[in-house]
Amino acid sequence: QSALTQPASVSGSPGQSITISCTGTSSDVGGYKYVSWYQQHPGKVPKIMIYEVSNRPSGVSNRFSGSKSGNTASLTISGLQAEDEADYYCSSYTSSGTLVFGTGTKVTVL
Amino acid sequence: EAQLLESGGGLVQPGGSLRLSCAASGFTFSSFAMSWVRQAPGKGLEWVSAISGNGGATYYGDSVKGRFTISRDNSQNTLHLLLTSLRAEDTAVYYCAKGRPWFGDNYFDCWGQGTLVTVS
Numbered sequence: 001q002s003a004l005t006q007p008a009s010v011s012g013s014p015g016q017s018i019t020i021s022c023t024g025t026s027s028d029v030g031g032y033k034y035v036s037w038y039q040q041h042p043g044k045v046p047k048i049m050i051y052e053v054s055n056r057p058s059g060v061s062n063r064f065s066g067s068k069s070g071n072t073a074s075l076t077i078s079g080l081q082a083e084d085e086a087d088y089y090c091s092s093y094t095s096s097g098t099l100v101f102g103t104g105t106k107v108t109v110l
Numbered sequence: 111e112a113q114l115l116e117s118g119g120g121l122v123q124p125g126g127s128l129r130l131s132c133a134a135s136g137f138t139f140s141s142f143a144m145s146w147v148r149q150a151p152g153k154g155l156e157w158v159s160a161i162s163g164n165g166g167a168t169y170y171g172d173s174v175k176g177r178f179t180i181s182r183d184n185s186q187n188t189l190h191l192l193l194t195s196l197r198a199e200d201t202a203v204y205y206c207a208k209g210r211p212w213f214g215d216n217y218f219d220c221w222g223q224g225t226l227v228t229v230s
Contacts, residue, residue: 001171001172003154003156032214034214034215034216036216036217036218038155038218040155045205045221045222045223045224046147046155046205046218046221047221048217048218048219051215051216051217052215052217057217057219087154089154089155091155091157091216092216093214093215093216097169097214098157098169098170098171098172099145099157099160099169099171099213099214099216100157101147101154101155101156101157102154103154104154104155
């Protein structure tokens, strides 16, 4: 199972909005609603930000939103803040009965 | 509050074996699928394996299938991962993660601090 494809890096200025893409196939992202997004700060444990494509766990800022179109899922961060600088990973259930993570995206706040 | 604490990592030679454990607390352990996720130094996350709440179903990533074995002891609230035929590329921090009742709904809302496995 190949990793889902994410851009290596995305950057934006404070207050701006950025979008991270996560591209898979019809056998993973495109075929299921089970797409999640995780945030990981350096040296820290991953934290779930979005689950089932667009749902936000309690306690996660509403500046984070998720969506999906075809085989590509997206995470949008609006009103970018310095604390949003981190690595972000998508993940999806697959038709093989496994899970797969994305390649990861480093978000830089300029 | 749910908590997970891994143990068992260390330095092992290629071809060797290691058993990782994850002690869970703060939630009804048997009600949730559990997963192992690893992260090689400076690299991204890789899902390794999962097990259903009652232990009756297990799932593995292609890179570890046939070499790793996941198990759980619900009476002790403990998750295990037996790593055998270890390779240099298995070097990583191994995290245990609490999922949903069904593992495919990859909502990992609690992660352990991780345990480092070094194969060299």
